[in-house]
Amino acid sequence: MLGTTTSICSVFILFILLLRIYTYWYRKKVKTGHVTPIFGDTLYVLLGIESFPEMIQKIYNKSQDIRYIGTYQLHMPLLLIRSPELIKEMCVRDFDHFLDHRPMINEDLDKLWAKNLSSLKGNSWKKSRSAFSPSFTGSKLKSMLPSTCRAAESFVQYFLSRVGDVVEVDCKDIYSRYVTNSVASLIYGIQTDSLVDQTNEFHYMGREASGVNNMKKRIVLFLHQLFPEIAKFFQMSFFGKEIDDFFINIVKHKMKLLEEENMKQTDIVGLLLEARMGQDTLAEETDQTHAVENRVKGKDIHQYLTDIDIASQAFVYFNASYETISSTLSFMSYELAVNPEIQNKLIQEIDNNKDLTQNFDAVMEMPYLDMVISETLRKWPNTPATDRFVTKPYTIQPTLPGEEPVHLEIGDNILVPIFALHRDPKYYADPERFDPERFSPENRKNINPFAYLPFGVGPRRCLGMRFALLQIKVAFIHILSKFEIVPVEKTDIPLKISRLSLTLTSGESLTLGLKKRIQR
């Protein structure tokens, strides 16, 4: 009898608890779709039936004429903002209320991740953003062009030397190797050739670190985000000691060399270390674009950086490059292969500019190349959504009939649905069609800038945008000067996206052909 009463009481308490959790948005008078208790909106993602970007798109599409909609990631409530105007208000105008990202990885368990820009909060973030922004100024990027070209040339030579007119390649694999070679040299000053050396350590570490395709890592990430106490209790680190030690030791080793040999540094880590030693080569110019950065600009800011701060930041540059750039290169290759008329037009532009590949401004300003990349990032934004953590209470004032004020409290989370906005016919006619003309000089001005957010929005937007664009542009200029990208028998048309990854990437593999061009 006592047992039955206890069971009934437990079920009742659980029911009340679930009711409390899953009426969070209802109590704030925010609409939601149908939500499954315990799993929220994430059930199909956890079962591997739909991808994370598809899940967000489904929630976004539940209702057409509302500015926001409530959602639950397991038990965690998030407010998905559908309206570009509201995104602008929250992430730009009222940015001080939404300063941070939602904590993603437990700081005590992953020291390498804890100090990087995207995890830092409040004033620590402001100071670090100011310290790290000069890594990618115009003149720094210009100085990176020769090394980027070398990586692209050796990439192309590697495939030219392969037998046959059409070389079949797994895009995910080859582009992650191109990025490893180029970026390891630019960030750490370390030369790698991970195409020739297939078991290259740098490439291995990059793959392990970005391994959200890996089921174990995915579960650990979920625990870090949604049940941080459990992750802490079991001491579950996301990246693990091997990766932490590898990237921290490189920085320590470089520091030692710098102190002993006082050699002039040209890579990003070297420049940061030099700046900390007082030679301050990084402080020579500032990025004009960020009001927040300018507010906290301080002459001696680099001197406060520890080895871990620098290792952590360099690691996020490497990690961000590995995943985002290689996936954009893969998606663009696919679109070129299945849209030969677009590819021919791009090849024409590249052929007409072949003497300018060492000219930074010419590379960055090739108009059609820029249009094709912009459209790739529209249709296939590697980061399908970004978030903000409410750091100061905020009220969304009603503007549409039926809306009521929504009071957000510290600790609430908002979601900016990048992928869903990019595929909304309201902003992009026939959104599934790959059409670079959307970004022509005449048409570009019709695009709502807050409905095109591949690099995020406001003062917290991507720091590496121009660095990424440089890598992508140089890669395609070199590849298309020698090859045409073609579909082969193994190519999946339409392309399949990964259901395991939290970012937007192609499925297991994306096979295409590199067809050697006949040189005239």
Ligand code: HEM
């Ligand atoms: C195609 C390539 C890339 C895409 C699509 C991309 C996209 C993004 C997005 C959507 C965000 C979140 C912005 C927000 O919340 O508003 C972000 C943040 C960030 N990205 Fe990228 N990214 C790319 C490449 C890179 C590269 C190559 C680097 C570094 C070398 C980098 C460094 C960062 C950093 C440090 C942040 C955090 C900024 C902060 O919180 O202040 N990204 N990126």
